[in-house]
Amino acid sequence: MLASGTQGDVQPFLALALGLRQAGIPSVIAAAPRYRSLVETRDIEFAPLEGNPSDLMAASGSMAATLSSGALKGIASTARFLRAAQSEYGRMLESGAAACKGARAILAGLSSTWGISIAEALGVRCTLCMLQPFGRTRAFPSALLPVRASLGSRYNVASYRVIEQAMWLPWRRITNAWRRRTLGLPALPAAGPWRMMYASGFPCLYGFSPTVMPAPADWPRGHVVTGYWFLEQEPGWRPRPELEQFLSAGSPPLYIGFGSMGMGHGRSVLRVLEAALELSGLRAVVSAGSYSRGQRPDGSQRMIFERQVPHRWLFPRVAAVMHHGGAGTTAEGLRAGIPSLIFPGASDQYFWAERIARLGAGPSPVARGGLTPAGLARLFTRAATDREMRERARCIGEKIRGEDGVARAVEELLPLIGGSGK
Numbered sequence: 001m002l003a004s005g006t007q008g009d010v011q012p013f014l015a016l017a018l019g020l021r022q023a024g025i026p027s028v029i030a031a032a033p034r035y036r037s038l039v040e041t042r043d044i045e046f047a048p049l050e051g052n053p054s055d056l057m058a059a060s061g062s063m064a065a066t067l068s069s070g071a072l073k074g075i076a077s078t079a080r081f082l083r084a085a086q087s088e089y090g091r092m093l094e095s096g097a098a099a100c101k102g103a104r105a106i107l108a109g110l111s112s113t114w115g116i117s118i119a120e121a122l123g124v125r126c127t128l129c130m131l132q133p134f135g136r137t138r139a140f141p142s143a144l145l146p147v148r149a150s151l152g153s154r155y156n157v158a159s160y161r162v163i164e165q166a167m168w169l170p171w172r173r174i175t176n177a178w179r180r181r182t183l184g185l186p187a188l189p190a191a192g193p194w195r196m197m198y199a200s201g202f203p204c205l206y207g208f209s210p211t212v213m214p215a216p217a218d219w220p221r222g223h224v225v226t227g228y229w230f231l232e233q234e235p236g237w238r239p240r241p242e243l244e245q246f247l248s249a250g251s252p253p254l255y256i257g258f259g260s261m262g263m264g265h266g267r268s269v270l271r272v273l274e275a276a277l278e279l280s281g282l283r284a285v286v287s288a289g290s291y292s293r294g295q296r297p298d299g300s301q302r303m304i305f306e307r308q309v310p311h312r313w314l315f316p317r318v319a320a321v322m323h324h325g326g327a328g329t330t331a332e333g334l335r336a337g338i339p340s341l342i343f344p345g346a347s348d349q350y351f352w353a354e355r356i357a358r359l360g361a362g363p364s365p366v367a368r369g370g371l372t373p374a375g376l377a378r379l380f381t382r383a384a385t386d387r388e389m390r391e392r393a394r395c396i397g398e399k400i401r402g403e404d405g406v407a408r409a410v411e412e413l414l415p416l417i418g419g420s421g422k
Contacts, residue, residue, distance in 0.1 A: 001129075002096055002112035003031040004049050008328040009109055010035045012131060012207050012229035016107070016413075017044045019406040023414060030099035041234065047099035051091030089171055093178045097121075105417035110134070113167065114175060116193055116202075121183035127416050128204040129409075131327035132348040135204055135223045136160040137216040143351035146344070161194075168192035203416055205409050208327070211399045212334060213355060224412050227405025228331045233310040243285070246304045250283060252319040254380060257287030257329070258343070269371075270303075276376035277302040282384060285309070285318065311336075320383035325349030325356075325365075334361065337397020339383040339390060341366065360392040 003013040010031045017027040021044070029039045030047040039046040093114060100106055100118045106126045108115030119126030128134065133143040138153035142163040150156055168175075169192075176187035203222035206215070207229040215225045247253065256273060270286070277284055283302045287309075311329065315321060315336035323329045325342040330352040333340040340362040342353035353365035363379055383389070 001027055001029045001107045002049070002100075002115040002118075003029055003035075003109060004052060004092055004096070005031075005109065005111040007035065007038070008326050009111060009131075010038065011231040011328060013107065013109065013129070014039055014042060014044060015229040015231040015406050016129065016409055018042060018231075019410040020413065023410050025414070025417065028099065028103070030096060048095060049092050049099065050095040051088035086174060090174050090178065093175065094182060097178075097182050107413075113193075114171075116197065117175070117179055117183055117185060117188075121179075121185055125416055126202070127413065128202065129207060130204060131207050132351060133206065133213060133216075135216075135219045136198070137218050139216040139218070143348045146346075146350045148350055148354045164192060164194045168194070203412075205412055207405060207409065208331065209334070209400050209403055209405070211396060211403070212359065224408075226408035226412065227403040228335070228400065229405050229409060230312070230331070230335070233312050237310060237313070239309065239313065240306075243304065243306060243309065246283070246285070247317050252317060253283035253285055254384065255287070255314060255318045255321040256284045256323070257321075258324040258345075272371060272373055272376065274303055275373035276380055279373055279377035280380040280384075282319075282380050284322075285314065320362075320380075322380075322383075325352045327352065330356065331400075334393070334396055335400045337394040337401075339363075339386070339393045341379055341383045343371070359396060360389060361396055362389065362393070 001013045001017060003010045010029070013029055013031075017029055017039075020027050026045070028045040028047050029035075030049050031039065032052040033048045033050075036046045036048065096112070096115065097118055100115070100122065103122065103124060105124050106115045106119045106122075107129050108126055109129055110132065113128065116126045133140075136157055137160075138156050141148065141150055141156050141159040144163045145159055169190075172188070172190070172192070179185040179187060198220070201220055201222055204220075204224075206213075206223070206225045207227075208225065209227050210225045213225065215223065254277075273284070273286070284304075286303050286305050287307065311332035312335075315332050315338060318336075318338065320339040320341060321329070321333045321336075322341040322343065323333070325344040325348075327348060330340060330342070334356075340356050342349070342356060342362060343366040344350045344353045350365065353362075356362040357364045363382060366379065
């Protein structure tokens with residue numbers, strides 16, 4: 001399982017690995033070295049992926065970066081990232097090939113589609129495991145486009161081809177050199193691997209709920225929406241007493257966190273958040289890694305900082321969640337049956353923000369100009385008190401909790417990887 005990327009990319013693969021283990025299929029998860037403990041504490045074998053371009057992306061894609069305006073700044077930031085990430089990408093490819101030696105099947109996510117080349121070299125099947133819509137469809141534009149407006153079915157299909165090339169061309173030179181040198185394969189054409197993949201009918205499993213995003217009618221037959229791949233919290237986890245006291249000190253608070261995007265210029269952002277909480281009369285548990293657990297800014301009774309609190313435990317105890325729109329955080333908010341207030345900044349976050357709004361489980365995505373005390377206070381109040389929104393979120397959560405995405409995915413994977421279960 002090639003799980004390059006952030007913890008949000010690793011956890012769903014770990015959930016699948018545990019499901020496959022129950023079916024008698026051993027797995028190895030290849031991920032950044034810092035996730036070794038996360039994987040090995042579940043008794044799943046781990047292989048390190050050296051080099052992780054996602055770390056550079058996270059550093060340049062903080063919440064503060066999303067507040068800066070101007071296309072030129074965005075283009076310049078992307079160019080700097082691509083230059084800096086080339087060597088990291090090369091290290092990742094080499095360690096990925098080493099990790100896959102002896103594999104009888106390969107699972108790859110959005111950040112590791114290069115695993116297709118390793119599978120080709122080994123002569124084994126590669127199954128893509130995506131946390132967002134990926135296959136071409138006439139129904140809607142690519143989930144990786146920040147602009148969500150559709151100009152019709154032809155535009156929608158073309159948008160996937162554009163994203164495919166955007167995923168391929170920056171890494172074409174280094175990937176083709178690696179294919180020749182390490183894998184003994186010919187170089188791929190300028191169009192990349194996509195035509196070959198679609199011609200062969202590549203299998204792809206989607207780790208999100210059909211309640212949230214059903215499969216489009218024109219997806220290939222092997223593209224299956226299984227339900228979310230939730231990783232359940234470890235037995236024995238306990239919250240700190242300060243957090244329990246905060247939660248019980250009044251009505252349910254909000255949760256505010258931005259995942260691997262971080263909070264950028266934290267103090268200025270936190271001043272805006274605290275002012276919005278004062279105006280709305282609400283409280284919040286804030287995920288801000290650079291601050292001490294339990295710390296409250298300037299003695300505030302409205303905010304408490306926490307790190308690494310399992311969303312499965314925390315979200316059912318809060319009124320609503322404000323976050324960046326990452327696939328994993330979005331999934332947990334939906335499972336808890338509470339509204340989500342999304343401030344998207346990159347990749348598929350815009351898609352999930354739009355989807356939440358369409359489902360009525362949250363307001364429209366927050367624009368950059370919306371991050372003001374008065375604007376946020378209105379959104380906080382609506383997310384915490386809007387009865388229709390809260391009822392829609394509750395119904396979606398009830399349906400998701402009745403699904404078993406891991407079991408469904410394992411059912412689909414067994415014939416693909418040559419396993420029949422126990």
